[in-house]
Amino acid sequence: MSKPRLVLIGNGMAGVRTVEELLKIKPDHYDITIFGAEPHPNYNRILLSPVLAGEMTVQEIVLNELDWYKENGIKLHTGKQIAKIDRVKRKVIAEDGTEEEYDRLLVATGSTPFMLPIPGNDLPGVIGYRDIKDTDEMIEAAKLHKHAVVIGGGLLGLEAANGLKLRGMDVTVVHIGPWLLERQLDEVAGKMLQKSLEDKGLKFLLQKQTEALIQGESGRVAAIRFKDGMQIPADLVVMAAGIRPNYALAESSGIYCNRGIVVNDTMQTYDPKVYAVGECVSHRGIAYGLVAPLFEQAKVAANHLAGYGIGRYTGSVTSTKLKVTGIDLFSAGNYMGGEGTEEIVLNDPYGGVYKKLVIKDNKLVGGVMYGDTADGPWYFQLLKDGRDIHDIRDQLIFGQSLVGDVGHAGKSKAADMPDSAEVCGCNGITKGVIVQAIKAKGLFTLDEVKKHTKAASSCGSCAGLVEQILASTIGGAYTPAASDKKPVCGCTDHSHKMVREAILDQHLTNKEAVFKALEWKTPNGCDKCRPAINYYLISTWPHEANDDPQSRFINERSHANIQKDGTYSVVPRMWGGLTTPNELRAIADAAEKYNVPTVKVTGGQRIDLLGVKKEDLPAMWADLNAAGMVSGHAYGKSIRTVKTCVGAEHCRFGTQLAMSMGVKLEKMLFDMYAPHKVKLAVSGCPRNCAEAGIKDVGIIGVDSGYEIYIAGNGGIKTEVAQFLCKVNSDEDVMEYSGAFLQLYRLEGWYLERTCHYLERVGMDYVKGKILEDEEGRKALYAALLDSLKDAKDPWATSREPEAIKQFIPIVPVAV
């Protein structure tokens, strides 16, 4: 049986992306034919700016080589413009007469530069800035001519001007507005930008209206004249005064258009057999001119073309970045403000920094940054998440580091970094390598960068920096998804939030049920989603859902930490950091008996036996169990340690019995799994020798009771714990801490530490659940105790007959 035929008009970024998405989810479904008016395979249009600036070559920006089309069985017609769509006979006809029939048609014809309707706009030497041909023409002109004029002081115009200047031309930017980028920047910032560009050698004529372009003796344009009579030489005129969606072809075939091809939320036009994506489209009255929203459209269109019928495109918030090397400008969302909005502005003309944040109903709705864009991605994420910012409002404008999120993510500014600077400390990846990969391989998302360079794929602390590098390299093409919409992994489009909700609402109790209910794309998930799902199942349905060892990372399967040489480390629990001579003797004996090469005191107040062979683990555990010790869970997304100081038991300043409180907490939480690891500390007085200020739950004894702090972190993202409340008794410490941890266990997303969880939901929310709702708090606490009621020591259970097999290597037997 022959396959249905899909024809794509427009071999550009949005259309080909749709085909790629389609091939990903349903390969071999269609016979695909693509028509492109340009004589090239699909290339990365946004990188035409670096090509013009001489930083890249055309060859480097190709996204899909001709081989890609071949390998995927796609018939490609380059250099063929479609002249007519015959919707009755369901075929398209190219200008040269080539015809192709379709069952489904995808229109992605992009847009064309708007040419000002003035005399001389069709002279040789007057061009728009849209494709390789235009870019080549500019490069050629720069070799032969001197004077260039760019009409339009928007992002595109400035990038064109910068490129031409770098090519040695004398460039003047003509702009009708009172300052540059007047839609993005206010006057002060616009002038700052103009000054930096003037320092690069560009000239500006503002508030000038062009009247005519004047022909020279050669027949080529030679000058430009303004309404006020002024005239300047111009051998090349680049019109960058806006774009016009290309919808004439669709409209002439009778498809409903209104300043763009009108589509619904499934990217379907009024003719159900015809879909459209990209700049040619008008969706809910908006035509987008940036890549990120077009890629979202592509995903939705692909899903519907594949016949799955899931997913809607509901519009996008966009962000842009000026791609001129050395100039940092970032804007996102509704940066203009308007009815009901408030603005926070930071303006430091001397330091060259301008920031404006637009706020509406306690949420960030837009922003512009100039000079210091390090926090751009962070603001954009807050904006997309719709996070209530009133608790951080007074610090917001100063950026993420002042709000508390330090760590190495926020420290450096991507744009200022030299190419040789190391970005990812874990994998030794430099900025240069990342930029190169983004450009050469056409990467658009953090995940793609992770995959291709390994940057940010280990500890993840440099993810923010990588996002900045992405943003500065590809401009507005980079858009992070809202946190609660980010897919868990490549196996699904569902987010952590949706998976958690489905498990709860549909009472799913095993992974197969989850895969089925949520239409997983892979038969049994991957190393990213399986551990997450396993955790969600056992935390949502304790005593009901069975733990699946094969869905756990090896450390949690073998109850020890795997090392770089494949051996393991063993950390016995020392409740509250306390031990006894007897325990120490047993540890010493085990170390000798199993030839442990390294014995180390950990940062968590206990002892680590490093370098144990896997097959020795069960016997070693048996010895340690015999001396009364149990697993320290130093390997798990689970309770780790409760660090204590000596407290009122011994210390002259102690106000509370810190050791005893710590031991009680640790016993209560034994074997508690969580979205990520959980660490507590109890200090006997505010001198805080147990460092309670950087723990997931930190308890500080004071004269009249205990102060409870939550969501601190001493790891990748150093974060000071926040004050939750003060309580008077040990029982209350257990109840409040337990309730908070249970809330996190039920609502945290896998691999989210408490500090990330709190950043996402906000302190007010947690206070509402723990402090203001007594019944709710008690219920959470009871649920925690219930789910831990039959906790067993994994070192004992993993010696049972079925579980012990993994530790025993098999010796082959001759047959």
Place this chain on the structure above:
Amino acid sequence: MNNWKLICPLEDIPQLGSRIVRPATGGDIAIFRTSDDEVFAMHDKCPHKGGPLSQGIVHGKRVTCPLHGWNIGLDDGHAVAPDVGSCTKFQVKVEAGQVYLSV
């Protein structure tokens, strides 16, 4: 030449899991079992930095190395792009519920 060796009952390898086989000649071999009971074997050494693949998470016909997360195809022993490298494969078969390995 018949060099098949008896390893263990299929049941002794968990679905989506693995066991280590240690031949007298040395060189651990990892045997994997997929969710539909296909069985594969290769050197227990990741082409990246020698991580023990037997300790990884198995999904589809792939295993993710526990050390730095490379994915290795079980059927061809090749690292999944963008990573490059490969791992020596061994023949395995299941007969009457018993797993045999050719070494």
